[in-house]
Amino acid sequence: MLLRILALRSPAGREDAWSGVHRAIRPSRPGRLLGVAVLIWAVNFAWPKTPLGSQPTERILLETESPYHYVRVVESGGIRRLQFRRSGQDFEESAINVRNPLDFPLHYYELMMAGFVHQPNPKRILFVGLGGGTLPRAIRHYYPTTQIDIIELDPVVVDAAKKYFGFVEDERTTVYIRDARVQIRRLARDGHKYDIIFLDAFRGGYIPYHLTTKEFLELVRSLLEPNGAVVSNLQPGFVSYHYQRRTMASVFANQWAYGSFGNVIVVNSMESAPPGREELLRRAEEIQERRRFNVFLPGVIERMQSEPDYDKSGPILTDDFAPTDVLRSIPQE
Known part of the structure; x- marks a missing residue:
């Protein structure tokens, strides 16, 4: 909405x-x-998006099978979408407004901008999952001097982002085409640290299991600066959501959640003195004034959950126990 x-x-x-x-x-x-x-x-x-009684025609710009996904790029009504097809269903992975790339078509992009309230002046940012590159492209606009590293498994997705979504690699934007867990180990070994880490890797509606476990999140934590933030895109409609939230809580000291339907964006940090709601709102207003985000950041902070929306008791996901494909198929009651 x-x-x-x-x-x-x-x-x-x-x-x-x-x-x-x-x-x-x-x-x-x-x-x-x-x-x-x-x-x-x-x-x-x-202000309806399309005239009443009319439906925009969908154009297929790309349809191909990679080693990892069945990839589609479609456009309709000025919105270009990256989709992964699985079991006959097309899952929305990314989207961009081709006329105004800063105007986010997917609501969870807006929520992910909450990460900048928790870390307003990032020098280095890491993305796990590229998609069409909509969010990295927007962040490059707002933070032109920030180093942005991106890990993407599928080279076909990287090519599609460049050809159809206007994503560009430059001297401050680096893409690693590799499994995220392998690449994060290498980054940790080489001493890399990040102020914000965005976790947004999906494979046709679910997060690959090895990117959900406690061991993986501990690797992510090892890359985080002391006042840094990890921003995760989760889907709350399934039992897997409770396991993911509990697993995050077992690794990180602090947790905030934004949104309540479709996607919930969870921000984790290790700060010894985490900010409260009023402080976050004050920061949001200050950042909005300075950066002039196309998204109104104080409105995002207003969507912070006041109470946890997950069951805190129960098992967590580990390398020895991560049935995420099964849990993702069980709706919440």
Whole structure:
């Protein structure tokens, strides 16, 4: 739903709208989300993405099988999408607005920007999973001097990101085509450290099991600067979500979650004095003023969960126990 309000035609209009909502609801914190929901509904009604009664035609730009995925790139209504087909179903892996690459078509991109509230001035960023490169491309715009390293398993995906999504490697952007666990071991061995690590590797609707375990997250933690943040994209509709959240909690000292449907973005850190909600909101307002994000960052922080939405008791995922494919198929009750 948040995507709809961000679909206003100009960045200034989006920011003014969000600022007005924020000022209007700030005096009454319990009513904030209700106020935002009402305005989202109104904007969705007033500014439909396509004319009523019409459906944009989908064009297939790429359809090929790689050693790891059945890869498709399709475009419809000015939105270009990277899909992985598995068992006859096309899973959305990435998307970009070809007319305005900073206007995110997928709502979870917006939520992932919360990582910058936890670490506002990153010098080095690591992505696990490239997709179409939409988020790295946007971050390069907002943080032009930051070093961005990306790990992507599939060379076909890297080629598609460059050819169809405008992703560019440069002197400050490096792509490692390799299994993430192998590459992270190499980065740790070579002494690399990162301020923000984004974990967003999916394979047709699920995260590969060896990228979910306690041992893997301990490797990730070894790359993290003391005040750094790990930002993970999770899907809450399945039993696997509880295992993933518990596993993260067993490795990292602090945990915040943003969003509640479709995708939940979890931010983990090892800070000895983690910031509270008010501090995060203050930071978000300051960063928004300085960086002029196309996403209104204080609105993202407003979507922080106030209470944990997972069962804290139960087993975690380890290299000896990671049935994520089975758990991912069991819906939450």
